[in-house]
Amino acid sequence: MSPKEIVVSGIRSTGKLHLGNYFGAIRNYVRMQQSHECFFFVADVHSLTTHPEATSMQENVFRILSECIAAGLDPDQATLFVQSDLPQTLELYAYLNMIAYKGELEKTASFKEKARNQPDNVNAGLLTYPVLMAADILIHRGALVPVGKDQEQHLEMTRNLAVRFNHKYGDFFPEPRAFNFGEPLVKIGSLDGSGKMSKSENALSTIFLSDPDDQILKKVKKAMTDEGPQKPGTPMPPYIQNLFQLLELFSEKTVVAAFREDYDQCRIRYGDLKQQLARDMTAFIGPIREKAAALQADRPFLNRIMKQGAEKAGSSAGATIREVRRRIGFNYGPGDQDGSVR
Numbered sequence: 001m002s003p004k005e006i007v008v009s010g011i012r013s014t015g016k017l018h019l020g021n022y023f024g025a026i027r028n029y030v031r032m033q034q035s036h037e038c039f040f041f042v043a044d045v046h047s048l049t050t051h052p053e054a055t056s057m058q059e060n061v062f063r064i065l066s067e068c069i070a071a072g073l074d075p076d077q078a079t080l081f082v083q084s085d086l087p088q089t090l091e092l093y094a095y096l097n098m099i100a101y102k103g104e105l106e107k108t109a110s111f112k113e114k115a116r117n118q119p120d121n122v123n124a125g126l127l128t129y130p131v132l133m134a135a136d137i138l139i140h141r142g143a144l145v146p147v148g149k150d151q152e153q154h155l156e157m158t159r160n161l162a163v164r165f166n167h168k169y170g171d172f173f174p175e176p177r178a179f180n181f182g183e184p185l186v187k188i189g190s191l192d193g194s195g196k197m198s199k200s201e202n203a204l205s206t207i208f209l210s211d212p213d214d215q216i217l218k219k220v221k222k223a224m225t226d227e228g229p230q231k232p233g234t235p236m237p238p239y240i241q242n243l244f245q246l247l248e249l250f251s252e253k254t255v256v257a258a259f260r261e262d263y264d265q266c267r268i269r270y271g272d273l274k275q276q277l278a279r280d281m282t283a284f285i286g287p288i289r290e291k292a293a294a295l296q297a298d299r300p301f302l303n304r305i306m307k308q309g310a311e312k313a314g315s316s317a318g319a320t321i322r323e324v325r326r327r328i329g330f331n332y333g334p335g336d337q338d339g340s341v342r
């Protein structure tokens, strides 16, 4: 039997978790943690490319850890850790930077977007963001990466770097791919019809796992709609499709079918749809929000989880980096074989 494929994924610590994070990533983490060997982490180093404030770092990282556990991640099943606890990742990042080209990095959509958003801070970390992400994955020799649609281009870069490394230094890394149980990758649109839900933008049209019930209702009520279809067979505009997608994620099948029928018959009442959606959303989010709040207040517990995760992830990363150094030619003496000092 071939060895089990390893799963790696990370979430940037740039704000609170929202429905896009949950359905694009965390839900799959929870589904995979029993059947696979999983490494999930909070990408605090990545957050420095856009959010370098030291004052909010701890709170952000502890919040994301708490929200992930509240949403179903089990630190005794998956390895749950914080990116900056693994120096081996940053070492691999340095090596991968030597085989990553400026031209390909400049072409990445996320780089162009972020450079546009923060013209006064187009730092080199922003440019090499996908290289660090590749290091995150390859440091555990990860093959499956549960992420949303927006990460596809980054994964393509990871594969390119893996292939390039293997070509130069001999077959070692797998070629990681996005994983979503064979279903299409999920993208949750923001409620104002402009782009996706986001941790750091669009707060009023993004639903967070920490939103109180009345806030959820308020945001859903404000979601973009129109006067409804005027004749049967009218295709749904994207912002209406988005509402239906959300309804499908939270509501009973029969309820969704009834609203679809109403749409087809041109008698849909978006006010009713929104009431239903908000009701089903709050029933789902409420318990996660409460549990996350309790965990977040328990720093000793979170510290224990972080330490346990850092140890498990560190041993996997250590094994990889020793082999990488050897292949690169950094094997100068007997001590190098086991990673200890010469």
Ligand code: TRP
Residues within 6 Å of the ligand: 008, 009, 010, 011, 012, 043, 046, 132, 133, 136, 137, 145, 147, 151, 154
């Ligand atoms: N780039 C991812 C995002 O913005 C976060 C991330 C960093 C990641 N490293 C990763 C995801 C490794 C998967 C694997 O959401």
